[in-house]
Structure formats: structure tokens, C-alpha cells
Amino acid sequence: MQSKYLAKIFVTLRPSVLDPAGVAVQSGLQQMGYDNVEQVRIGKYIELLITSTEEKKARQDLDNICNQMLANPVIENYRFELIEVETQTGVF
Amino acid sequence: MQSKYLAKIFVTLRPSVLDPAGVAVQSGLQQMGYDNVEQVRIGKYIELLITSTEEKKARQDLDNICNQMLANPVIENYRFELIEVETQTGVF
Numbered sequence: 001m002q003s004k005y006l007a008k009i010f011v012t013l014r015p016s017v018l019d020p021a022g023v024a025v026q027s028g029l030q031q032m033g034y035d036n037v038e039q040v041r042i043g044k045y046i047e048l049l050i051t052s053t054e055e056k057k058a059r060q061d062l063d064n065i066c067n068q069m070l071a072n073p074v075i076e077n078y079r080f081e082l083i084e085v086e087t088q089t090g091v092f
Numbered sequence: 093m094q095s096k097y098l099a100k101i102f103v104t105l106r107p108s109v110l111d112p113a114g115v116a117v118q119s120g121l122q123q124m125g126y127d128n129v130e131q132v133r134i135g136k137y138i139e140l141l142i143t144s145t146e147e148k149k150a151r152q153d154l155d156n157i158c159n160q161m162l163a164n165p166v167i168e169n170y171r172f173e174l175i176e177v178e179t180q181t182g183v184f
Contacts, residue, residue, distance in 0.1 A: 043136070046117075046134050
């Protein structure tokens, strides 16, 4: 039996890593008059569908996918949420 | 009295808009053997701190900030969550 999961993946820069894009956005916002905004940090938000026989296997795959493709473990952290969206029972 | 809020902002492509980066990631994952992954969509995840006298005002500011700077309303949707992190009472 295969289940399909929606994965919501957050990739963020580690707190110790400088974020030039975030600094640029904050600077732009200040020039627009938003001087009440600080500490802008820009990361990635990825959604995908993953099919697996069990949730544990899906989580293992996602850990590998994040470490190998979606995040740079040296400078980025990631976390994800899994939501089961569909279960396909095999035809007997 | 000023409150400080952590804003978690999600910017995603509208469903009707093609996501070439997402297609490229999915193609790469397939070449790595992850043929159980589909519909990869890549968006932005932004965190910032915003100071405001009331939550309603902070939400209005964030709507403007998203529409003017963080998202392209023609092709992207956004949503955000606000978490109050600190309240500064004035000194009397």
C-alpha cells in the first residue's frame, strides 16, 4: 500500500551566516519608510509530493533529499512537515 | 506601548504559473533515483521582526511590505504568521 504525502520544507540560513539578501531587503524597506522592521532573513520554502509505503521511509528519503539537493548543510538548516494526502490501496 | 512580532512569511508561485526551478529539482532527484517525488514547487520563506503598537497595524504593514517588496502579486501568493515575541512598556 502506497501513501502520498505533501512535504512542506523550510530551508533557512544558519544564524551565524550573514544574509546579504536579507540585509538588502531591510535596507530597501527602511528607504520605503518601514523603520520598524529588523532582522530580515530569507530562506526557501519548498513543497513536493512524495509517495512511500510508510511515513518513516518518506522521512528518511526527505532527509537525504534535503542534505543532497535542497539545502547546503554547511550554511543552512532545514526542517519539514509531512501531511498525508492520499492512500492508494493496491488492486487484488 | 510597543510590541515586537516575529513574522513568518511564505511566498509561493500561483498554481497556474510554471516553476522551472521546481521542474529542474524534480528532474535532478529522478536522476538520483528518487522517482517517488513529484510536483516540486519552490518558494521563499522570510522571517523578520516588526515592531508595532498593535497587531492589526503590524498586519497592515506586512500586507504592504509583501505586495511592494517581497512578492510579485501577478505571479505569486503570500501568507504570513505573526508571533508576539516581546512587549516593551514605556518608562513613566
